[in-house]
Amino acid sequence: MRRPAFRRSRGEGPFRFATTGAGVVVLAIMAAIAVFLIVKAIPALQANTSSFLAEKIWTPNATEPKFGIAALAFGTVISSLLALIMALPVAIGVALFISHYAPRRLAGALGYVIDLLAAVPSVVYGLWGVIFLIPFVQGPYTFLNDYFGWIPLFAGDAVYGKSIMTGSIVLAIMILPIIAAISREVFLQAPRALEEASLALGATRWEMIRMSVLPFGRPGVISAAMLGLGRAMGETIAVALIFPATFDITFKVLSNNGNSIAANIANGFGEATPIGQGALIASGLVLFVITLVVNTAARLIIARRKEYSRAAA
Amino acid sequence: MAKQIEVSDLDAYYGSHKAIEGITMTIEPRSVTAFIGPSGCGKSTFLRTLNRMHEVIPGAHVDGKILLEDQDLYGPDIDPVSVRRTVGMVFQRPNPFPTMSIFDNVAAGLRLNGRISKSEAEGIVETSLKDANLWNEVKDRLNKPGAGLSGGQQQRLCIARAIAVSPAVLLMDEPCSALDPISTLAIEDLIAKLKNDYTIVIVTHNMQQAARVSDRTAFFNLAGQGQPGKLVEMDETSKIFTNPTQKATEDYITGRFG
Numbered sequence: 001m002r003r004p005a006f007r008r009s010r011g012e013g014p015f016r017f018a019t020t021g022a023g024v025v026v027l028a029i030m031a032a033i034a035v036f037l038i039v040k041a042i043p044a045l046q047a048n049t050s051s052f053l054a055e056k057i058w059t060p061n062a063t064e065p066k067f068g069i070a071a072l073a074f075g076t077v078i079s080s081l082l083a084l085i086m087a088l089p090v091a092i093g094v095a096l097f098i099s100h101y102a103p104r105r106l107a108g109a110l111g112y113v114i115d116l117l118a119a120v121p122s123v124v125y126g127l128w129g130v131i132f133l134i135p136f137v138q139g140p141y142t143f144l145n146d147y148f149g150w151i152p153l154f155a156g157d158a159v160y161g162k163s164i165m166t167g168s169i170v171l172a173i174m175i176l177p178i179i180a181a182i183s184r185e186v187f188l189q190a191p192r193a194l195e196e197a198s199l200a201l202g203a204t205r206w207e208m209i210r211m212s213v214l215p216f217g218r219p220g221v222i223s224a225a226m227l228g229l230g231r232a233m234g235e236t237i238a239v240a241l242i243f244p245a246t247f248d249i250t251f252k253v254l255s256n257n258g259n260s261i262a263a264n265i266a267n268g269f270g271e272a273t274p275i276g277q278g279a280l281i282a283s284g285l286v287l288f289v290i291t292l293v294v295n296t297a298a299r300l301i302i303a304r305r306k307e308y309s310r311a312a313a
Numbered sequence: 314m315a316k317q318i319e320v321s322d323l324d325a326y327y328g329s330h331k332a333i334e335g336i337t338m339t340i341e342p343r344s345v346t347a348f349i350g351p352s353g354c355g356k357s358t359f360l361r362t363l364n365r366m367h368e369v370i371p372g373a374h375v376d377g378k379i380l381l382e383d384q385d386l387y388g389p390d391i392d393p394v395s396v397r398r399t400v401g402m403v404f405q406r407p408n409p410f411p412t413m414s415i416f417d418n419v420a421a422g423l424r425l426n427g428r429i430s431k432s433e434a435e436g437i438v439e440t441s442l443k444d445a446n447l448w449n450e451v452k453d454r455l456n457k458p459g460a461g462l463s464g465g466q467q468q469r470l471c472i473a474r475a476i477a478v479s480p481a482v483l484l485m486d487e488p489c490s491a492l493d494p495i496s497t498l499a500i501e502d503l504i505a506k507l508k509n510d511y512t513i514v515i516v517t518h519n520m521q522q523a524a525r526v527s528d529r530t531a532f533f534n535l536a537g538q539g540q541p542g543k544l545v546e547m548d549e550t551s552k553i554f555t556n557p558t559q560k561a562t563e564d565y566i567t568g569r570f571g
Contacts, residue, residue: 104371193408197471199369201422201478202398211421215412 037281037288044278052282056247058264060279061272067279069261069286071247076260076287079164079239080232082253083171088225091176095183100209111184118177126238129170134161134242141165141254153253160256162244167258170238175228182227186220187213219302226298230291236262261287315342315512316382316399316481318363323377324541325355325362327370332358334541336377338531340482345504345513347523347550350533351570355542356516359533360484363514364400365393381481398426401480405487407467409459409474416455418470422478437477445473446503465496472503476511483507485515489522501526520566524554532562 045052047065055068094114098107141159148154194212203211214221243258245267250257265280272280318340325333333355340346348356361367362375365386379386386396409418419438423429429437438455442448447469451462459470468488475483485504489497504513504526517523523530531547546559557563564570 191408193404193406194410196366196369196404197408197410198421200364200366200397200402200404201425201474202394203425204394207425211410215410218412 037285040278041282041285042278044275045282047275048279056249058247058268058279060276065275065279069283071249072259072261072264072283073286073290074249075164075243075258076233076262077290078251078253079168079171079243079258079260080229082164082168083175083232084225084229086168086172087176087179087228090172091179091224091228092183092221094176094180095187096209096213098180098184099187100205100213111181114177114180114184118181122174122235123237123241125170125174126241129166129238129242133166133169137161137166137169145254152251156252156255158256159254160244162242162258163255164243164253164258167239167242167260168253170242171232171235174235174238175232178231179221179224179228182224183217183221186217186224190216222298222301226295229294233260233287233291233294234262235260236266239263240266315510317342318482318512318514319380320363321378321380323359323362323375323379325358325367325375326373328372330539331541333362333533334543336544338544338547340512340514341529342512343508343510344528345508345515345526347527347530348514348516348533349518349520349523349530349565350542350545351535351565352518353538353542354533354535356531356533357486358542360486360514360516361402363482363484364402365396366402368393398422398478399480400482400484401475401478402484403468403471403475403486403488406491407464407471409462409467409470411458411460413459414456415451415459415462415470418459419473419477421474426478438473441473441477442470444476444507445469446499446506447473463496465492465499468492468496468500469503472500472507476507480511482512482514485513487516487518490518497522520554524550530554532557532559532565534561534565 044060044065048060048067049064050057050066050068052068054070055066056071058067058072059065060067094110098111098114102110138159138161141161141163144154145156145159149156190213194216195208198208198211239258239260240263243260243263244256245259245263246257247259248257261283265284269277269280320339321337323333323336324331336359348360350356358367363379363386365375367373367375375387377387381396381399385391386400410421413421416438419441420434423434423437439448439452442451447466450466451470459467462470468491472483472488489500492500501522504515507513508528515523515526527550529547530550530553532545532553533542534545535542545561546553546557548557553562554566557566
């Protein structure tokens with residue numbers, strides 16, 4: 001029998017099978033989780049005697065269950081957005097300092113510390129928030145309320161440590177390391193040729209960063225910010241410790257308000273009835289959808305500039 | 314305004330490694346000076362000392378004196394940023410800013426010098442692109458990304474970007490080595506035109522190119538691996554290529570080494 005001249009090499013088949021299998025398993029697990037959550041959530045949503053999307057009450061364990069996602073979703077989004085607004089500029093600054101300003105040895109050490117910060121368990125941040133931050137912020141909040149109360153965010157009759165703002169500050173500190181670490185990696189990859197192009201035009205170091213490094217790093221920084229936002233929205237324990245678990249929708253971030261989907265699940269799951277559990281699972285699905293929307297939006301932002309981003313570097 | 318450059322006894326280092334040693338030469342205004350020599354002889358390093366780009370590499374430093382007309386480029390109170398605004402540079406690989414349009418690429422240097430009005434910028438961008446022989450090819454798509462142009466066009470865009478800030482000197486570091494012959498010819502024609510207004514210094518590996526475009530040629534060589542590069546001789550291009558005084562120059566231009 002003649003052997004074919006161009007035999008398929010022997011490792012190919014099993015390897016293809018292994019990689020395809022791994023890919024399929026991930027999708028299957030995702031689908032299984034989604035199906036499980038939906039199946040668990042449906043009975044609760046049917047038992048709900050109120051509007052799930054609009055209601056600002058959460059009493060799913062009562063004989064006439066009433067619960068709605070509005071206040072929780074609002075709290076999740078506003079606390080995470082505030083956290084991102086506070087964390088992003090600092091994270092970019094830290095990343096630029098490490099990648100372009102710090103002497104090499106200091107940069108290495110600092111990068112290591114940042115990575116270490118990312119590894120601190122979230123409950124530690126939460127405890128720090130409760131024990132240190134809540135008493136500490138009273139003074140600064142009073143100042144903001146007194147002098148900047150005309151800004152709706154800082155308005156209100158009194159200020160409280162247990163507020164959206166405090167939760168946002170803790171979230172900001174928690175997401176800072178991941179944003180800084182990714183941004184640093186992106187900035188370090190800025191092509192030398194582009195940096196020299198702006199330097200040779202007579203750019204100062206900051207102008208060089210603005211002309212060459214930041215535009216190049218933009219998609220990466222957006223991705224990092226979205227990862228941070230996702231982490232802030234999903235963060236549970238730290239905010240469950242800090243938020244007073246109210247169900248109001250208010251932009252007065254210094255007032256005695258604040259809650260989030262994840263915090264509400266953590267606080268309520270233990271003593272929930274089956275309907276109560278279903279309600280919490282339904283809220284988890286909403287959180288999942290919100291993060292999906294955020295990620296898609298980020299991808300669209302990045303894709304919009306595609307024509308410019310196939311960098312000839 | 315084209316200006317004369319006078320270099321005296323210049324050494325350049327990467328950390329503790331001495332890359333070039335004892336360079337003394339005069340570069341005439343409104344002419345093209347070519348640097349030739351084998352790889353590693355320090356001609357690009359020397360070029361980068363002329364606009365203080367050498368020192369942007371960590372650990373790199375320079376010892377010696379470079380006078381631009383009467384100003385010492387390495388004087389104690391001289392800001393390297395202002396030197397680079399006076400001495401422009403074009404690199405080996407075209408490096409337009411990928412996130413900027415053709416227009417913004419040319420205007421990039423202008424905007425560093427403070428705010429300029431839109432009409433003023435439009436005027437300078439148009440003249441610069443015309444001077445770079447690129448205007449007719451891009452005038453209908455100034456808002457398209459510069460990275461979408463061909464390699465030769467990108468290099469002319471980079472030349473337009475460099476001359477938009479009206480420098481006194483234009484340094485070119487092997488500007489054609491990444492280009493095809495037709496684009497190379499376009500750049501060489503452009504160099505011949507630009508020398509009426511600028512002092513041009515070009516590093517090239519291509520000896521025919523040096524013979525074609527330059528008025529004076531400097532030959533660099535190094536004694537051996539790890540030794541610093543030195544200036545062997547510098548003269549009228551016609552003399553260097555027909556009747557050089559040094560044996561090493563003759564060996565190099567006749568292709569015996571390098």
